[in-house]
Amino acid sequence: MAEQPAKILLVNPVTRSGTRVLRVERCQQKLLAPVGIWPPVTLLEASIYLRQLGFQDVEIIDGEIEGLGFDKLVSDIAGKTPDMVVIQSTTPTIEDDILFSSRIKQRSKKTSIVFIGLHPTFFAGELLKEASVDYVVLGEPEKVLAELAGSYFNDNGDIARIKGLGYRNNGRVFVNERSLPRDDYDYPLLPDRALLKNDKYIMPLTAKPFSVIKVSRGCDFSCSFCTSSLYYGKGWKARSPENIIEEIRETKEKYGIDTFLFLSDTFNADNDFVKRLSSLIIENNLNIRWVANSRVDLVSEDTVILMKKAGCLLVSLGIESYDDSVLRKNNKGLDRKAIEKGINILKKHGILTYGYFIFGLEGETKTTMLKTAVMAAGSKLDFAVFYSLTPYPGTPYFQRFNDTNWKDYFHGSSSIAEYKGLGKRVIKIWAYIATAIFYLKPSRLFLLAKYILKGRLC
Numbered sequence: 001m002a003e004q005p006a007k008i009l010l011v012n013p014v015t016r017s018g019t020r021v022l023r024v025e026r027c028q029q030k031l032l033a034p035v036g037i038w039p040p041v042t043l044l045e046a047s048i049y050l051r052q053l054g055f056q057d058v059e060i061i062d063g064e065i066e067g068l069g070f071d072k073l074v075s076d077i078a079g080k081t082p083d084m085v086v087i088q089s090t091t092p093t094i095e096d097d098i099l100f101s102s103r104i105k106q107r108s109k110k111t112s113i114v115f116i117g118l119h120p121t122f123f124a125g126e127l128l129k130e131a132s133v134d135y136v137v138l139g140e141p142e143k144v145l146a147e148l149a150g151s152y153f154n155d156n157g158d159i160a161r162i163k164g165l166g167y168r169n170n171g172r173v174f175v176n177e178r179s180l181p182r183d184d185y186d187y188p189l190l191p192d193r194a195l196l197k198n199d200k201y202i203m204p205l206t207a208k209p210f211s212v213i214k215v216s217r218g219c220d221f222s223c224s225f226c227t228s229s230l231y232y233g234k235g236w237k238a239r240s241p242e243n244i245i246e247e248i249r250e251t252k253e254k255y256g257i258d259t260f261l262f263l264s265d266t267f268n269a270d271n272d273f274v275k276r277l278s279s280l281i282i283e284n285n286l287n288i289r290w291v292a293n294s295r296v297d298l299v300s301e302d303t304v305i306l307m308k309k310a311g312c313l314l315v316s317l318g319i320e321s322y323d324d325s326v327l328r329k330n331n332k333g334l335d336r337k338a339i340e341k342g343i344n345i346l347k348k349h350g351i352l353t354y355g356y357f358i359f360g361l362e363g364e365t366k367t368t369m370l371k372t373a374v375m376a377a378g379s380k381l382d383f384a385v386f387y388s389l390t391p392y393p394g395t396p397y398f399q400r401f402n403d404t405n406w407k408d409y410f411h412g413s414s415s416i417a418e419y420k421g422l423g424k425r426v427i428k429i430w431a432y433i434a435t436a437i438f439y440l441k442p443s444r445l446f447l448l449a450k451y452i453l454k455g456r457l458c
Contacts, residue, residue, distance in 0.1 A: 004054040006083040006153045010043040013087055014063040015096045016070045021410075023064075024212070025263065026118050026227050028090030029411035034383075034451075036204045037065055041212040041263060042088060042116070042141065044191045049146035052188050055153075060195040074100060078107030083153070086145060089117040091393060091409040102132035112152065116141040119406075121231060122393035124166035128173045136166040138178050139231055140217065181218065181233040186243040190250050198255050205314060206289065207456035210259040211251050215244055215277070219265045221295075223320075224330045225358060228265045230394040236269040241277040248286055260290040267292040267315075271303045278303075278310035289313050289458065296342035297334040304349050313458050314352040314382075317342065321361060322375040323368040330361050340379070347380040352457070355381040357434070360389035360417040360427040369427075373434035377441060384438050386431040387412025388424075 012023055020031035024038045031037060043060045050058050059080075063073045077085060085104060089097040101113045112134045120127055120136040127133050137144045144164040151159050159167055163179035193211065203210035216238035219228040229235075251257050268274050281288065291314040299315075307315075317339075321327055324335045346353050355376060359369050376384055390411050391397030401416050408414045415424040439448060451457050 004149075004153055005057070006055060006149065007057045007080065008050060008055055008059070008084045008086070008149065009077060009080065009082045010040075010046055010058065010060045010086045011073075011077065011088065012040045012043065012060075012062040012064055013089075013093075013097060013100050014068060014070055014073055015093055016099070017096075018069070019093075020064055021090060021093055023088045023090055023093075023117070025217075026231050027411065028092060028118065028409070030413060031064070034204050037201055038261065039196055039198070039201045039212050040088065041214050043086070044193070044195065045142045045187075045214060046086065046116075046145050047195055048187055048189050048191055049142045050149055051192065053146050053150050055149060058195070062196070065197060065200045070096070070100070071103075074103040074107070078104050078111075081108050082111050084112045084114065084149065086114045086116060086141075089115050089119055091119040091406050094119050094123075094406050098127075098130050098132065101130070105132045114145065114148065116145070118227060118231060119393065120166070124175045125173050128166055128168055128175075134167065136175075138164045138166065138175070139233065140164075143182070144179065178233070181235060181237055185217070185237050185239045187239070187247070190247055193251060193255055198257060203259050203261070203291075204451075205291065205456065206259050206458050207454075208259050209255075209257055210261060211255075211257050212261045212263050213244060213247055213251075214264070215239060215262045215267065215292075216264040216269065216273075220269060221266070221333050222331050223318075223333075224396050225320075225361060225389060225391075227392050227394055232265070236266060238264075238270070238273055241273065241280050244277060245280045245284060245286075248281070248288060249284065252286065252288065258286075258288045260288060262290055262292040264293065266295050266298075268294040268298045268300075268303065271298065271300050274303050275306050278306040278312075281310040282306070287311070291315070293318070294342075295334070297338035299342035299345050301345050301349075304345050304351065308349045308351055312351055314354060315346055316354040316356060317381075319355045319376075320358045321364075321368065322372040323363070326361050326363045326368050329363040336375070343380050352382045353380070355379070355384040357384060357386045358389050358412075359386060359431050359434070360422075364419070364422060364427070366422070366426070366430070369430040369434065373430070373437050376434065377437045381438075382444065382447060384435075385412070386434040386438075388414060388428045388431050389417040390414040391416055 114135040116137045121138045124136040147162045166175040218232040289311045293316040296317040403416045418424045
């Protein structure tokens with residue numbers, strides 16, 4: 001397609017307070033040292049489909065990795081006089097994100113501003129009441145953004161037909177129906193990592209530059225606290241292993257990066273997929289190191305053996321609770337025996353494990369939190385994090401608590417959920433207690449000391 005003259009900026013913004021935020025996919029948590037800053041893979045994906053339509057003047061601006069202040073970032077963006085700015089927004093930063101867009105509009109009045117992310121997906125109508133927000137995207141954004149840009153800049157289509165788009169027309173707000181999951185998630189072009197400052201993204205586990213590769217999205221499960229199926233649509237969808245291998249090879253050859261985070265909602269939803277990907281990594285002698293998440297009850301030994309051989313360093317596991325009744329009440333679909341079996345298989349084959357737990361789920365009591373804390377500490381997990389429940393928009397928990405103090409919606413650190421006999425502060429305190437109990441184990445203290453002294457573990 002012929003080159004399009006429009007200038008489009010894809011922006012990872014910052015907050016006024018300086019609070020650092022991880023904005024990747026549905027993730028919206030405060031940046032912590034063990035997590036590190038991730039390359040903005042959502043924006044990178046969006047650039048693929050814009051390039052495919054002929055938009056070459058596309059730039060990714062990651063305010064977090066640049067270390068820019070709020071006013072400086074606004075000034076830099078407005079100074080470029082872009083035709084369109086896409087803002088990756090989150091629930092806890094939404095007030096800052098709206099102010100950010102209004103400041104850009106004041107300086108660059110002809111710039112159209114688009115919001116993407118979890119919050120716009122569920123509050124499109126409210127956001128579009130803001131004068132500085134021209135469009136919002138519901139759910140996965142890359143194809144919708146490309147359709148919007150193609151229609152807007154070529155004046156060759158009616159945006160009312162673009163599924164997953166919210167907009168204003170003559171002062172009225174319109175929110176189109178959501179688009180259905182696609183049949184094919186392979187990238188038509190490889191991501192252009194020249195748009196990123198790749199050497200600045202460091203994985204704390206290895207203290208080396210790393211990149212994020214989207215391998216799949218969505219999930220076949222319906223955990224009551226999770227937004228995956230609400231954001232991506234029901235069901236697990238993956239790129240082909242061959243398409244992923246192409247991206248790994250180019251990233252390593254062009255940028256010297258050999259460490260990756262394989263981003264997915266459920267990496268091991270299909271063990272045949274994991275086996276095929278791992279086998280191709282081995283057969284192509286890619287010699288990479290990588291981490292991924294998995295459902296603990298879907299961990300299989302033959303798959304794990306291949307993963308280890310293919311360079312897997314660590315697997316994170318969404319466990320949530322060691323109490324079977326809490327797991328059942330929240331549609332988690334697993335039990336204590338499955339948890340122990342999955343962890344033991346990964347431990348047996350030398351893959352580090354990182355467990356995620358949530359306190360404050362339906363059915364939670366002080367007794368169930370104590371049980372989870374003690375059993376997690378006695379497990380073979382290498383690392384764990386204990387969150388307090390964040391009742392995200394779209395979930396049954398948001399409908400129950402209906403709290404609109406958005407600044408309290410940072411993943412896992414909110415103080416919103418409470419029950420009769422179990423207050424907000426008690427839930428948070430138990431998360432701290434569980435963390436202390438977990439890391440008192442000598443082997444874990446050794447790992448922490450190694451990380452502190454060496455700045456890496458692998």
